[in-house]
Amino acid sequence: MIDIHPMIIFFAAIFTNNMILSNFLGMCSFIAVSGEIKTSLSLGQAVTFVLACTSVINYFVYYSILVPLKLEYLRFIVFIIVIAAFVQLVEMIIERYFETLYYSLGIFLPLITVNCAILGVSLFMIIREYNLFQSFAFGVGSGLGWTLAIVSMAGIRKRIKNAPIPKGLEGPGITLIITGIMALAFLGFSGIVQIQ
Amino acid sequence: MSEFIKVFKEGIYKDNPVFRQILGICSTLAVTNLMMNSFVMGVGLMFVTAFSSLTVSVLRLYTPKHIRMMVQTLIISAYVIALDIFLKAYWPSMSKALGPYVGLIITNCIIMGRAEAFAQKNKPLISFFDGLIMGLGYTIVLLAIAFVRELLGFGSIFGIQVLGEQWVNWTLMIMPPGAFFMLGIVIWVTHRFFDDNTDKGGAKS
Numbered sequence A: 001m002i003d004i005h006p007m008i009i010f011f012a013a014i015f016t017n018n019m020i021l022s023n024f025l026g027m028c029s030f031i032a033v034s035g036e037i038k039t040s041l042s043l044g045q046a047v048t049f050v051l052a053c054t055s056v057i058n059y060f061v062y063y064s065i066l067v068p069l070k071l072e073y074l075r076f077i078v079f080i081i082v083i084a085a086f087v088q089l090v091e092m093i094i095e096r097y098f099e100t101l102y103y104s105l106g107i108f109l110p111l112i113t114v115n116c117a118i119l120g121v122s123l124f125m126i127i128r129e130y131n132l133f134q135s136f137a138f139g140v141g142s143g144l145g146w147t148l149a150i151v152s153m154a155g156i157r158k159r160i161k162n163a164p165i166p167k168g169l170e171g172p173g174i175t176l177i178i179t180g181i182m183a184l185a186f187l188g189f190s191g192i193v194q195i196q
Numbered sequence B: 001m002s003e004f005i006k007v008f009k010e011g012i013y014k015d016n017p018v019f020r021q022i023l024g025i026c027s028t029l030a031v032t033n034l035m036m037n038s039f040v041m042g043v044g045l046m047f048v049t050a051f052s053s054l055t056v057s058v059l060r061l062y063t064p065k066h067i068r069m070m071v072q073t074l075i076i077s078a079y080v081i082a083l084d085i086f087l088k089a090y091w092p093s094m095s096k097a098l099g100p101y102v103g104l105i106i107t108n109c110i111i112m113g114r115a116e117a118f119a120q121k122n123k124p125l126i127s128f129f130d131g132l133i134m135g136l137g138y139t140i141v142l143l144a145i146a147f148v149r150e151l152l153g154f155g156s157i158f159g160i161q162v163l164g165e166q167w168v169n170w171t172l173m174i175m176p177p178g179a180f181f182m183l184g185i186v187i188w189v190t191h192r193f194f195d196d197n198t199d200k201g202g203a204k205s
Helices: A006-016 A027-033 A037-066 A072-097 A099-113 A116-127 A132-159 A172-191 B002-014 B025-030 B035-058 B065-090 B092-101 B103-107 B109-119 B124-154 B176-194
Strands: none
Touching: A006 A132, A006 A172, A027 A037, A027 A099, A027 A132, A027 A172, A027 B025, A037 A072, A037 A099, A037 A116, A037 A132, A072 A099, A072 A116, A072 B065, A072 B103, A116 A132, A116 B092, A116 B103, A132 A172, A172 B176, B002 B124, B025 B176, B035 B065, B035 B092, B035 B103, B035 B109, B035 B124, B065 B092, B065 B103, B065 B109, B092 B103, B103 B109, B109 B124, B124 B176
């Protein structure tokens, strides 16, 4: 795992190891928020930003605090606290200094804390033993991949809004089927770059 | 007693976390390519939900309202860590197969949802039972999806070959798209057959 170039990880995280389409992470908000392109884009930006920062913070926390103290088993608790604290901090800063941004992102920030993709990226980066640059590339790439998936899903859902769908499939059902088709399409990328 | 029966009914189909409330499917899907994995995951989740509901309920009178989310998260994490260490120690191969998804139980919305919606307001014993049943409802759906995926993808059930030599593995089923299609179909079928017109619909959280 050591010699993979960060750029390879970056593109792999967007296309072949997409957080939603191949790792099933962040599904809850993916299904709930993919109704509109604009909101999903805002959420995607917020997720990408938080992912980029928390992957680096968690990297340092894990390798410079937990490993020397032999407390690796506490990583779940520590990561989730770091993520929650970071999200809270970002929320306060945005509210104070970037008011317009706060109104477009604000409501999504608390949601991000429980987004599995954020914790998932931190855990994957530990399991795959990435170094700092690889972790950062993985974090940003995963965020962009997640954004790509949710925005395209919002676009598709907008198109099928008036289409006649079997009653039982309305809402989450059809969203999952479309996600399946999207995942199928993304499988086509799998020959390009591959990690794991 | 009737209280328990009501909780049982709600957990298994009326409010089933996966196909009714569309909660916690992040970690649902990733492990459903093999029945054994799904089973272990489901039992693990049952354990965590039940005991964290119990703990939250025991502590509900002593927890200040405004920090309760943090307390709940810590309680859940503690049990997940216990589960992770247990699997690592006694079943390393399974721990490896489930990978980060054991840790991701923490962010599984079901547990937090039950702690918040049920354990916060009810007595310890019934909360424990509620957690157990919610976990069971989750496990059943997990196993149903895994059954189809493993049967079609590997021709086996719980690792035992059942479809014989001439069966050609349908590789797509064990890849991610298979999981999405299967869950979509499960939701469709349950909506179609079990709907008593009290459709709450829509995804939450």
